[in-house]
Structures are given as C-alpha cells and as structure tokens.
Amino acid sequence: MNIIKNCPIIESKSQTAMTLINESIEYIKQNALPKLNLIWLEATGCSGNIISLLNGENPGLYFLLKKMVNLKYDNTLSPSQGEKAFEEFLDALNTEFILVVEGAISLKDGGLYSIFARYKGDIITSAKAVKMAADKAKYILAVGTCSSYGGISSASPNPSDSISTFDYLNDKTVIRIPGCPAHPDWVTGTIAHLISFGMPLLDEKNRPLMFYSLTVHDGCTRRSFFNKGIFAKKLGDLECMFKLGCRGPVTKTDCPNRKWNQYVNWPIGDNTPCIGCAQETFPDGMEPFIRY
C-alpha cells in the first residue's frame, strides 16, 4: 500500500479523467461560449423535422433552448403569431444567427404555394423569407431531405415547382442534413459544433462527415447475412432484406449505431427495409420501397 501511495504515476492515473473533466467544466464556465441566435424557418414541408427535434435526447430540446441557442423564431414553436411574429423575425435578422431551413422552396407562381406571413397587406412567400434570412445568416443549415435535395416536396410530378434550399441558395455555403425526418442528434450535433468549433468537416455533398460518413449497409446488424448470401424472402424474416429492396447500400447515415426514438430501435431492427430517406433521389429514385 505504501508503494502505491508513493508512486506519482498511479496516483495521477486515478485522477486523470476527473482532472480533465473538471478542467473542461472550469473552462466552459470561465470562457462561457456565447449563445447564438437560431432562426428555424419552415418552407414547403411537413414540419416533420421540428417534431423530430422535440423528440431529441442527449441533449434534449430543453438543453438546446436553455444552454445552446436563443430560438428567435420558429413557425411552430414561436409564442407570438401573425404580424407580431413576423416583426420578431425581422428583429432577429439584425443579430448574429444560425439559419435552419426545413422544407423545399416552392417557386411556381412566384412562390405563392408556400406563404410565410402576411405583413401590412403584403404577402411574404417562403422563398422571399428564406432569401432575406440567408443574406444575413452566419451559418445556414438545410435540415431534412426536402431542404437538402428536394425530397417529397419536389417529387414527380412536382406541382409546386419546388427545389431544394441548397439549390435555391446556390451562392452560399449550406450544410445539408438530409433525412426524413433528420435525426435530432444530427441537428443538435451540428449546431453544437458550429457554436464551439465552427464549421464541421463536410463531405462532397456538404453533409457533416461525423454523421454521414458510412452507409447504412456498412454498419447494418444484418450485414453478415448479406456477405454469406442469405436473404429474407418476405417481410418479418430475420435475414438481410436486400432482395426485398433495401436501400441501405446507397444511403449514408449512422442509423444502425445511433438508432431512433431515444435510441430504442431503427427500421431494420423492426424488420422494415431501409427506404433511403436520406438519399439524394428520395422518394422517386428509391421506389419501390418493398418488392417481392
């Protein structure tokens, strides 16, 4: 016992982790990172991504709103409504903020298929609001497949002439966070990275590498069945669902490791083939979702 007590290495070993944690907590307390403002705009979409965000855990929505960002405007969560809400949006534009856009941008008939607000008799279309905010935003995030690639909003025959936010703001750096809906961790994780370290590493399609570097197939729990050529014949079978039309091999997300709904389960864990919701050509190019 005496030797252990005298040895500085062993003593420091048992303290290293704790020291590091305490140091980082101190660092955060002293150099309190400024809370950034956040504007969350809904264009031509289904509000699915904000609903998905409400379901977040580690960190949850409460932590996000309290510790990470000031949510200045959101179509769904803002307490005010009507012209007052739009005024709040205009005020927020004069600050430094992160812009999150969910939903595609409808362009037909001057964008009249997606109205953002009515202000003093004028109709403000979503396209116009997104442009206004994007001109002043520090960072722009396209959350959801519609916003990133066009998705369901611009699926054939595309009656509203929708295009993705990424294409609409083609002169700006837009981070794509595809997924239908996007996982809350992908959104909060990217925002956290923007706050603390700035721009995350992006791949060639502007997706954060930390969430979109591997395909679903790479991390699939049924991958060994694929390698051995054992395939499910119908839904409910426990083998690889590749022959039923699984889109895992062409879809880049970390679903197999991260899982959904408080990390409980994910589609393939529930005997459903991956439908490629985070894929560029979703939904037209990913059809048929099941084939047998």
Place this chain on the structure above:
Amino acid sequence: MDKKELSILLKECYKNIFNLKNMLIYTQCPIKRTQIEDEILFEINKALYILEDYTKCRQREFTIEELSKYDGSLGNPAYIAVNGIVYDVSNSPVWGGGTHFGAVAGVDLTSQFEKCHKGDLTKLKNLPIVGTLKV
C-alpha cells in the same frame, strides 16, 4: 470445356511462349529472330482463341422476353442488358430488390445507362457477364 481443361491448355501456351522468348534472347540472326517472333504471335493468338471459346460456351443468348423473367422479384436473379451484353446484378449492392434508382431489372437499360452514367463503362466492370442480347 471446363476450368481444368482451360488451365492445362493455357499453361501449354504459356510454356511455349516462355521457351520462345528465351530463344529470342540468344539469337543474333535477324531472319531467325523474325521467325521466332512469328511463332510467339501464333502462340498468343492460340491462347486468345482458347479463351474466346471458353467464354462463348458459358454465355447464352437472351431474347427480350427471356430477359424479362430475370427481374429480381420473388427470388429470381436480376439481369440487365447494356449495349447488347447481359449482366447479372443480383448481388450488386446498389440493386436492392432488382431495382436501382427507379430502374427495374429484366430489361434493356442501354438508353438509361447512357443518360445517367454518361456511358461510363467502369460502372459495369465488376458485374458478372451472363450472355448477350439477341436483337
């Protein structure tokens, strides 16, 4: 011809070419050299013919109707035709359930291939060839 016969025949060709090559190194006479060179070319030709024969008897000719049976549904193999050659895409990871970005197996996909992949033949490089398409 099976794989064993093929390997015996090819080995014989290889041995002949090897011997001729050695002879060529130690031959000074230009006339004799051209003779040996001709013999080497003959052996190479022979090897190519053997290979061609081997691939021909493995392949079959598909009509469009025959091809349409191999659409990847109900556990069927998934075949596609591009530029008159029939490829097996059953185990290609990007062809889940015999479908690929809106394209379905069992048909001639030459025009779609040209449109989407701009005729990039490296995409087909790793697919097993099962035959040719009868026009």
